[in-house]
Amino acid sequence: MSNMKTQWHGNRIKTEYIRASDLDDICGMLEKESVCRWLFFGPNTPATTRAYFTPFIESIARDISREKVPGSPVFTIRAKDTEKFCGQCAILPVEYCPGAYQIGYQIDDGFTGMGLGTEACEFLIYYAFTLTDAYRLNGDSAYENTASWKIMEKCGFLFEGRRSKYWYARGRYHDQVLYGLLKENLDSSYIDGLVRKWES
Numbered sequence: 001m002s003n004m005k006t007q008w009h010g011n012r013i014k015t016e017y018i019r020a021s022d023l024d025d026i027c028g029m030l031e032k033e034s035v036c037r038w039l040f041f042g043p044n045t046p047a048t049t050r051a052y053f054t055p056f057i058e059s060i061a062r063d064i065s066r067e068k069v070p071g072s073p074v075f076t077i078r079a080k081d082t083e084k085f086c087g088q089c090a091i092l093p094v095e096y097c098p099g100a101y102q103i104g105y106q107i108d109d110g111f112t113g114m115g116l117g118t119e120a121c122e123f124l125i126y127y128a129f130t131l132t133d134a135y136r137l138n139g140d141s142a143y144e145n146t147a148s149w150k151i152m153e154k155c156g157f158l159f160e161g162r163r164s165k166y167w168y169a170r171g172r173y174h175d176q177v178l179y180g181l182l183k184e185n186l187d188s189s190y191i192d193g194l195v196r197k198w199e200s
Helices: 020-030 046-065 116-131 146-154 188-198
Strands: 007-009 013-017 074-079 085-093 100-107 136-142 158-169 172-182
Touching (some): 020 074, 020 085, 100 116, 136 146
Parallel strands (some): 100 136
Antiparallel strands (some): 013 074, 085 100
């Protein structure tokens, strides 16, 4: 049995490595047009969602059993006080760029506008820059998804560009906005604060 830490508590959320028991909640979220509105994928059938996430679940379980930090960590987001499923987040390695990771987060209906996405993004910064070899985090969003890129800006990501008509989804084109965060640009006191918060 591994003694590795597998869950973290913030002010309002609890994050935990994804498990098979989370799939029903994730399938339910990604079936919704409202949740997938600004994503290049979805809404998904449960079969599609399960096929996508099952390899992550298996890989994470395998790494934890070996006392190894998962290479492609995906997390569930639950309300700290009620344990209700609120969404998911992840940092995934960028191919051919060791130490660079792509972040992502989705918040389920009924939990938007409560600051949970901001706290999830903050958690990903903590996790990436203290538990992995990350030197850089990449983020992107449909330009129209103002809430998503404002979360990144609030968490210190810098705007790096805009690609016109980059995605075609649900009958229309969407511009993509690009954001980045370098570990070297973060004040050490900021990272220390994240460690105190997420490791307490």
